[in-house]
Amino acid sequence: MPQTLFDKVWADHVVDQQEDGTCVLYIDRHLVHEVTSPQAFEGLRNAGRPVRRPDCTLATVDHNIPTTTRKNFKNITTFIEEADSRTQCETLEENIEAFGLTYFGMEDDRQGIVHVIGPEQGFTLPGTTVVCGDSHTSTHGAFGALAFGIGTSEVEHVLATQTILQKKSKNMRISVDGTLTPGVTGKDIVLHIIGVIGTAGGTGCVIEFCGSAIREQTMEARMSICNMAIEGGARAGMIAPDQVTYDYLKGRPLAPTGAEWDNAVAYWNTLRADDDAVYDINVEINAADIAPTVTWGTSPQDVVAITGKVPDPAQAADPARRLAIERALEYIGLEPNTPMEQVKIDKVFIGSCTNSRIEDLRAAASIVKGRKAADWVYAMVVPGSGLIKRQAEKEGLDVIFKEAGFDWREAGCSMCLGMNPDQLKPKERCASTSNRNFEGRQGAGSRTHLCSPAMAAAAGINGYLTDVRTMLPSEDVLKNSHQPLQIESPKQTPASLPAKENVSPAPTPAGNKPAQGKSGAASGMPKFTTLKGITAPLDIANVDTDMIIPKQFLKTIKRTGLGSALFYALRFNPTNNEENPNFVLNKEPYRQAKILVCTGPNFGCGSSREHAPWAFNDFGIRCIIATSFADIFFNNCFKNGMLPLVLSQEQVDLLAVDAKDGLEVEVDLVNQLVKSPNHEFKFDVEPFRKHCLVNGLDDIGLTMQKDDKIEQFEARRTATWPWLDGKNYTGKATKINAQQPEAKKQKLDW
Ligand SMILES: CC(C)[C@H](C(=O)O)[C@@H](O)C(=O)O
Ligand code: SF4
Structure with a gap:
């Protein structure tokens, strides 16, 4: 059967597939930053789990840090003035030390935005799977990688198992052909595309960008294009690797060298869609139309x-x-x-x-x-x-x-x-x-x-x-x-933490050492069977996660306490913190809402912040009903024992009328029914997700039960794509048997 680029990369990473199509997908590259990782590391600690592949994990600080001169920089503790930002960065550094990971800190020239430094170092490679707790992970798809943003629960899942649970997305092809006029750049191409397809146009899809105008783009421009695939609703954007890609990567610190480079290029050359490959959605754009x-x-x-x-x-x-x-x-x-x-x-x-x-x-x-x-x-x-x-x-x-x-x-x-x-x-x-x-x-x-x-x-x-x-x-x-950026050999040692007096090792709860390895217990999520209660109506399209929870609340290192921040800018006047009496959640009876029904499409688009479902949960809302959801938010809800429920526009509109009348709605997940005094609708839900919700099962425990399969996959990966294991770490890389305090002493030499 002819395959697309996405089909090929996907197939090369399936560790295991369930009957309903849910796959355990192996992850080659994991980028970590300070905002979406603290709760994930905390989860590892609480379960006594180590990081499975420190050699495939790279961390940096980027979101919180000041951009003022670092001339007098000593360490983040003295440099970052804002307390919550400082705590988040310090927490990352503590976790890096405790779990033995590679880190580019603020004193290191290689520090920067996660999606800039991965490609720059050659950490991102064609044909790999790349994830990060960040929606713009799609950037790395410019190299022919399958790269997508994940929530914090999934960050924890990847740290623990180096895999993720996924169902395969649809294939979407966007072809841009013809000649661009001078002054038109990759950014204009992608803004134009989003104007054509809309912010929900790529929902449920991986987009492959192709056509003559895409081929002519530099790697930088290709990264800008794939970066904004998420703004078009897609989980990932991809561009087939070619000579432009290889020229960019050759000589980068983490790119393969010598015979391994040749073998890698031979493999990368197979990563293009077969001639007769079929896409679920095709969009054609004339380059000359773009201003x-x-x-x-x-x-x-x-x-x-x-x-x-x-x-x-x-x-x-x-x-x-x-x-x-x-x-x-x-x-x-x-x-x-x-x-x-x-x-x-x-x-x-x-x-x-x-x-x-x-x-x-x-x-x-x-x-x-x-x-x-x-x-x-x-x-x-x-x-x-x-x-x-x-x-x-x-x-x-x-x-x-x-x-x-x-x-x-x-x-x-x-x-x-x-x-x-x-x-x-x-x-x-x-x-x-x-x-x-x-x-x-x-x-x-x-x-x-x-x-x-x-x-x-x-x-x-x-x-x-x-x-x-x-x-x-x-x-x-x-x-x-x-001319691409020429990278000189790094001067710093790879795992670089600033020499500073006041970084103490991450606290490890007594009796809960983060090194028990294969803890396969599956438990820990709240169960969801039926939910009945006041339902708040909302009439906004494309509700983004910045709207659900603005940036200033992302600085927490906990999952709780965010209820008061839910829809902050709509609920409160930012200048005096007074309630906006017109916003639905400030009105009775909706202050007690347990369900939200939104009549606009594409709920939860934008950032991957899991703080959005955490805020709903904390407020008391555990079910959101809408006509469509953005992929990452949808997924994040399930990881927190919440149900994002899709109904038709007509059904949503009818429930919104009941909600406006203050009527209670009941969601019965076991029987897949939504009931109000006036209506009863059947709804669909993926069987595996339902199973996990109804039984309160935690994915990590479930995946760890498949450890044998993961090990088999890793052995095959080392044999077939040896350049994917951390260099000079081969052999040990696939078997992290670290008691974590020792892991930090092992030198991770790329
Ligand atoms: C903080 C992070 C979760 C977020 C994202 O996922 O995109 C941020 O990078 C953003 O751009 O809003
Ligand atoms: S989009 Fe997100 S990751 Fe990218 S620069 Fe902005 S905040 Fe950072």
Whole structure:
């Protein structure tokens, strides 16, 4: 049977398959950051489990850290002022030590945004499975890897078992053919695509990007495209590896070398779709139709060519769409029909895992060179990693930016989501190279316009959103902009923790040593059988997880206590914390709601933060009814004993009417029925998920019972793809028998 690229990579990683199609999938590469890992490590500790493959795990700090100069950096304890951010980073460092993992800390040039450093080091390789507790893991699909974001419970699952439980997604093919016009970049391609398919267009799918215009893209541009596959609703985006991929990877510290490189390339060359492979969904896009693109609203699908205008809700035929446009325009503070080039901005952010690589900085610098930022604009440039920063400085890009009045910062996520001090003030408007323009994303009340690095630079110079094509530099300047970042051999030792006095080993509860290995007990999740109660109605489309729980609440290292943060920006006035009396959860009887029914589609889109289901749970809501859910949120609910329930639009609308009348709804999972006094509907649920919910089974314990199969898979993996085991660690790598305190002493030499 002909296979797609996704089919092939998937098939090469199946450890075991159940009758209902649920697979145990082996994970080759696990990236870890400080926000989504503390609760996962805590889970390991409580169960006495070690990390199964430290050689396939790489950690860094990126979300919380300040991007101010590190000249006087000693350690994170003294450097990070904000207490919760500091605690989260310290907790990661303690966990790294206790579990013996490789870590790039703030004193290491290789530190940076997880999705920048993985590829940069050659940790990300074609044909691998890559996961991270972060939705933009899709970035790594640019290498022909199957890469997707996971929740914290799944982070724990991967740490413990190096596998994940998954059902196979559908195949979606997006082909971009023809010639792009000058000034149009990978970012414009992906913004345009999301405009075409919508933020739910790829739900349930892995997208393969192909076509002549994709082939011509550099690795940096391919990463920008796959990065935003998640904004198109897809779990992952992939591009078949080719010579461009190999040229980028060759010589990177963790890429295979010598004969192993040749064997790897021979395998990678098989990773392309068979000629007659069949896709469930096909989308064709003409490259010539793509202009430099910007967003006008509060969803990444709200795109328009820079030459276009703000849409007029009155022209929307669909009433739900009209409502969504009105809501977005009210938030973003724009009038219908305003030409995009007349939109005045306050700030510019050049950075994020979408656009902070060397090529992005070169593109922005080529526009900025010899010009000055508009005097009312503050512009910041945040390189994606320390190595990119160093390279940019070698090329003099920092000087170009500084001379133009742009701020030159240290590596991190920064104002992409503002978990650190880099934030917009309420109503400030920003041209941003990041990936999400959700309400409150860059700060409470912030207004974001997504665009390419060159477009953001042009906006910074003019002070208005600007068609970069009017400012393009000569061919000569652009000639060098495609040379990839050259990585010098790392100076630091691989497992680098700062020498600092006050990092104490992670506390290990007495009698609960994290090294018992094969604890296969399956227990620990709350059971879900029936649930009856007040049901809160909500009429919002594309409810994103930033809306469910804003960034400032992600700094906790616990799973509990988040109920009061649920829908924070909608429930409370951010300036005085007073309740908004109009929001449904502030009204009686909905303060007691146990169920939420949302009439809009694509519930839970965006970030992978498991804090979203934790917040619902803590509030007391354990079931959400909607017409469709984003994949990661859907999955995260099940991992917490919660039920995301899909019904038809008509059924959801009828239940919403009952909910508005204050009637109770009953969800009977055992018999798969939803009942209200007026209606009774049957619903579908995957048998394995139902089994786990009804019996309160924890996945990790279940998977550990398949340890023999995992070991067999690992033996085959070492024989077939030897470059996937941590180098100089082969042999020991597949058998971590560490008592954890010793594991930290073992030198992990890549
Ligand atoms: C913190 C993390 C869970 C989150 C994500 O999953 O995307 C963040 O990176 C984001 O961009 O919102
Ligand atoms: S989207 Fe932003 S916050 Fe999330 S990983 Fe990328 S840079 Fe960091």
